[in-house]
Amino acid sequence: AATKMxxxxxxxxxxxxxxxxxxGVSANYxxxxxxxxxxxxxxxxxxxxxxxxxxxxxxxxLSSLFDDQSPVWQSIKIKGKRFTIVWILEQTSMESMxxxxxxxxxxxxxxxxxxxxxxxxxxxxxxxxxxxxxxxTTWKQIIHYALLKKLWLTNVDQAAFSVNSFASFVExxxxxxxxxxxxxxxxxxISLLVGGIGVMNIMIVSVTERTREIGIRKxxxxxxxxxxxxxLTESVVITFLWGLIAVIFSYMVVYGI
Numbered sequence: 001a002a003t004k005m006x007x008x009x010x011x012x013x014x015x016x017x018x019x020x021x022x023x024g025v026s027a028n029y030x031x032x033x034x035x036x037x038x039x040x041x042x043x044x045x046x047x048x049x050x051x052x053x054x055x056x057x058x059x060x061x062l063s064s065l066f067d068d069q070s071p072v073w074q075s076i077k078i079k080g081k082r083f084t085i086v087w088i089l090e091q092t093s094m095e096s097m098x099x100x101x102x103x104x105x106x107x108x109x110x111x112x113x114x115x116x117x118x119x120x121x122x123x124x125x126x127x128x129x130x131x132x133x134x135x136x137t138t139w140k141q142i143i144h145y146a147l148l149k150k151l152w153l154t155n156v157d158q159a160a161f162s163v164n165s166f167a168s169f170v171e172x173x174x175x176x177x178x179x180x181x182x183x184x185x186x187x188x189x190i191s192l193l194v195g196g197i198g199v200m201n202i203m204i205v206s207v208t209e210r211t212r213e214i215g216i217r218k219x220x221x222x223x224x225x226x227x228x229x230x231x232l233t234e235s236v237v238i239t240f241l242w243g244l245i246a247v248i249f250s251y252m253v254v255y256g257i
Contacts, residue, residue, distance in 0.1 A: 005114075010079065059088060206231070
């Protein structure tokens with residue numbers, strides 16, 4: 001498992017002063033959270049044992065602080081304390097689309113975080129990353145029990161904390177998406193029914209207005225099934241062409257948005 005603790009702090013580089021989210025992370029945090037390297041090196045074991053003032057920044061900081069130049073081994077100040085930049089994270093897909101990454105995020109070894117940033121053994125939150133094949137329910141119970149034991153509590157009702165699993169959030173989200181999907185299917189079915197009735201009415205009007213044409217066709221030998229096939233073919237072609245135009249138009253609107 002990997003852990004992460006977070007705190008909002010002021011970050012200073014030269015004359016630039018900005019707010020940032022500072023995270024204290026365990027040694028295996030980046031491997032389990034699947035974050036990749038852009039510039040620099042990983043935290044070393046000595047960074048944790050000696051509580052070195054080193055920091056890793058997210059990709060957004062390149063353009064917002066360093067004009068897209070590698071800032072590795074330069075210094076920044078967090079909460080007035082000097083930290084050396086050892087790594088810049090690779091750009092995420094959300095950052096490349098200009099969403100979800102418009103803020104500076106800093107990562108430092110959690111022993112340094114406790115001693116230099118938080119100045120306390122108390123945590124606002126604790127994030128635990130688990131391997132993909134882990135049983136989230138079991139781990140949730142283990143973490144809950146470990147925290148109760150750490151705080152010398154025997155009753156769950158006495159706990160002033162809660163343990164939440166992201167897997168539960170994903171299940172809720174999937175359930176919501178499924179309900180929304182069924183809702184869209186219902187709208188689609190109603191739209192198809194209404195559209196079918198509309199096409200039927202238009203074709204009835206077409207038949208009524210083309211009685212002379214139908215009479216001429218019958219006079220030269222057309223059978224009833226031939227006339228029916230003609231009108232069915234016309235309706236299929238018309239609905240297919242306009243349906244295709246609607247699909248293309250909807251894609252253009254969605255792409256534009």
